[in-house]
Amino acid sequence: MGNPTGAILLSVALAALFCVGAEGKVKDGFRGYKVYRVTPSNEKHAQFLMDLQKSLEAQLMTDEIDIWTDTESLSTKADQPVVIMVSPEHQPEMLQTFDAEGLKYEETVADLARLIEEESRADAPTTKNGGMSWTQYHNYSTIESFVQWLTVNYPTIVSTSVIGQSYEGRNLHLSKVGKPRADGKTKPAVWFDSQIHAREWIASATLTYMMNELITGYSSNSTYQRLLDQVDIYVLWVINADGFEWTKTSSNERLWRTTRRVNPFAACLGADPNRNYDHKWMVSGAVQSPCTQTYAGAFPFSEIENLHHTEAYLARRKEIKCLLTFHSFSQVWLTPWGYDNSLPADYPELYDLGVRATNALRVPYGTVYRVGSSTALLGSAAGATDDWGKAKGMTKYSYTVELRPSSGGSNGFILPPNQIIPSGIETLRAVIVVLQQIIDEFGPILNTE
Ligand SMILES: [Zn+2]
Known part of the structure; x- marks a missing residue:
C-alpha cells in the first residue's frame, strides 16, 4: 500500500471483515x-x-x-x-x-x-477402460482401476509398480509407458505427475486422458507409435492420493488443497506438498503455520508422498530429461525458478520449448497459455516440484503446467466436466511437441553408465 490513506482504508476494511464471526468451517x-x-x-x-x-x-x-x-x-x-x-x-x-x-x-x-x-454429476457406470471416462471426474479407486486396466491390456508398452503408500495407506502407482528397444538399450524418458494439490481435479483428469490416448492409440496412430518407440514416459498418476480422495468425501471439502497428515501440536491436518521439496525449502512463498494453505511442513520431505516421489524419481534420474507436473489453474507453462526471480542458465531453451508447446496447445480451441518462470508469472514459492526437478533431479526441462481455466477464469478449480476432453486434447498437442524435443535432443539411446 503506497499511501497512508490507502493503508488506513485497508486496515479498516479488513477489520470489518474479520469482525464478522469467522468460524472457518464450510457448511x-x-x-x-x-x-x-x-x-x-x-x-x-x-x-x-x-x-x-x-x-x-x-x-x-x-x-x-x-x-x-x-x-x-x-x-x-x-x-x-x-x-x-x-x-x-x-x-x-x-x-x-x-x-x-x-x-x-x-x-x-x-x-x-x-x-x-x-x-460432481456421475454418468452411468461403464466397464470400459477399467471404469474410467472423461465426461465426469472420478475418484482415486477408479483411477487405480484404470491404471490396472492399462497395465493388463497393453503389457508390451505399459508396466506399473507401487512406489509406496500415502500417509493414509493408499498405494501410489508409477507406470512406465513406452516400447522397450529390441537391443535393451536405454531410451530418454520424461516424467509426468499430477494432483499434488488435492482440489485441482482437472490435473489427473487431463493426465489420464492423454495417457489413454497415447496407449490405446499406439497400434493405430503412427505418431503415437513413433513417439512411444523412442521415448519412455514415467507417470506418477496421483501424488496426493489422500488429499484428492478427501475432496471427494463431501462437497464441504471440495476445496481441500494439502495432504492429510496429522500435525503434532496442531489441530489442522496436512501440509502443502508443493512447498515440501528440499530445494530452497521455505525460502519464499511458504509459511510455517500448519493451518494455512501453503504450510511447507515441519521439515523438507515431512510428507511421505514427497519422499516416495523423489526416491522413485532419483532412481531414474539419468533417463529423465523432462518433468511435467500438472496443476490448475491459470493457463501458464512455468519454468524454474520459483524460489526467487533468478533464472536457470538454460532458461532460453526452456522458454523456447514452452512457447512451442503452448503454440501447439492453442491450435484446437484457441486456448492461450503464458510462458515464463514461476516467480515472474505467479510470484515466488519455494519448495515446489519443478524447482526440485531442475536442481536435485538434474532434469533439464522441468515445468509446472497450470491447466484451464485462465487466471481470471470464473470457475477456478471447479471446471465443468465437459471441459475435461478439450483440456486433454489440447494439452496432448503440447506433450507431443515436448516428447519430440526430447527424442531429437537426447535420443535415440542414452549412456546412463
Ligand atoms: Zn496446484
Missing part, C-alpha cells in the same frame, strides 16, 4: 458462496489484493474468503484478473471494500454449491 457445500472476478488496474490495487491475501491466511479465513490462485502468492502485476470466493456472510463487506478501493469486479458464480453439484 452446506458452499451454499450461497459467490465467486468474483476482480481486476486490479494499478499497482495499488495489486498490492491491496496481496495484503488481503496475506491477512486472510494469517487470520485463517480462507474457508470464508479465498483468493483462488494456485500459488497463494500473487504477482504484483496489475491487469491480471484474480477470482475471489466469498461466503454469504462476508459478501456485503467485501463488495464495499472493492468499491472503496476502486477495484473493478464482476460476479461470475452466483452459487458455488450449484457449480459443485453440477461438477
Whole structure:
C-alpha cells in the first residue's frame, strides 16, 4: 500500500471483515458462496489484493474468503484478473471494500454449491477402460482401476509398480509407458505427475486422458507409435492420493488443497506438498503455520508422498530429461525458478520449448497459455516440484503446467466436466511437441553408465 490513506482504508476494511464471526468451517457445500472476478488496474490495487491475501491466511479465513490462485502468492502485476470466493456472510463487506478501493469486479458464480453439484454429476457406470471416462471426474479407486486396466491390456508398452503408500495407506502407482528397444538399450524418458494439490481435479483428469490416448492409440496412430518407440514416459498418476480422495468425501471439502497428515501440536491436518521439496525449502512463498494453505511442513520431505516421489524419481534420474507436473489453474507453462526471480542458465531453451508447446496447445480451441518462470508469472514459492526437478533431479526441462481455466477464469478449480476432453486434447498437442524435443535432443539411446 503506497499511501497512508490507502493503508488506513485497508486496515479498516479488513477489520470489518474479520469482525464478522469467522468460524472457518464450510457448511452446506458452499451454499450461497459467490465467486468474483476482480481486476486490479494499478499497482495499488495489486498490492491491496496481496495484503488481503496475506491477512486472510494469517487470520485463517480462507474457508470464508479465498483468493483462488494456485500459488497463494500473487504477482504484483496489475491487469491480471484474480477470482475471489466469498461466503454469504462476508459478501456485503467485501463488495464495499472493492468499491472503496476502486477495484473493478464482476460476479461470475452466483452459487458455488450449484457449480459443485453440477461438477460432481456421475454418468452411468461403464466397464470400459477399467471404469474410467472423461465426461465426469472420478475418484482415486477408479483411477487405480484404470491404471490396472492399462497395465493388463497393453503389457508390451505399459508396466506399473507401487512406489509406496500415502500417509493414509493408499498405494501410489508409477507406470512406465513406452516400447522397450529390441537391443535393451536405454531410451530418454520424461516424467509426468499430477494432483499434488488435492482440489485441482482437472490435473489427473487431463493426465489420464492423454495417457489413454497415447496407449490405446499406439497400434493405430503412427505418431503415437513413433513417439512411444523412442521415448519412455514415467507417470506418477496421483501424488496426493489422500488429499484428492478427501475432496471427494463431501462437497464441504471440495476445496481441500494439502495432504492429510496429522500435525503434532496442531489441530489442522496436512501440509502443502508443493512447498515440501528440499530445494530452497521455505525460502519464499511458504509459511510455517500448519493451518494455512501453503504450510511447507515441519521439515523438507515431512510428507511421505514427497519422499516416495523423489526416491522413485532419483532412481531414474539419468533417463529423465523432462518433468511435467500438472496443476490448475491459470493457463501458464512455468519454468524454474520459483524460489526467487533468478533464472536457470538454460532458461532460453526452456522458454523456447514452452512457447512451442503452448503454440501447439492453442491450435484446437484457441486456448492461450503464458510462458515464463514461476516467480515472474505467479510470484515466488519455494519448495515446489519443478524447482526440485531442475536442481536435485538434474532434469533439464522441468515445468509446472497450470491447466484451464485462465487466471481470471470464473470457475477456478471447479471446471465443468465437459471441459475435461478439450483440456486433454489440447494439452496432448503440447506433450507431443515436448516428447519430440526430447527424442531429437537426447535420443535415440542414452549412456546412463
Ligand atoms: Zn496446484
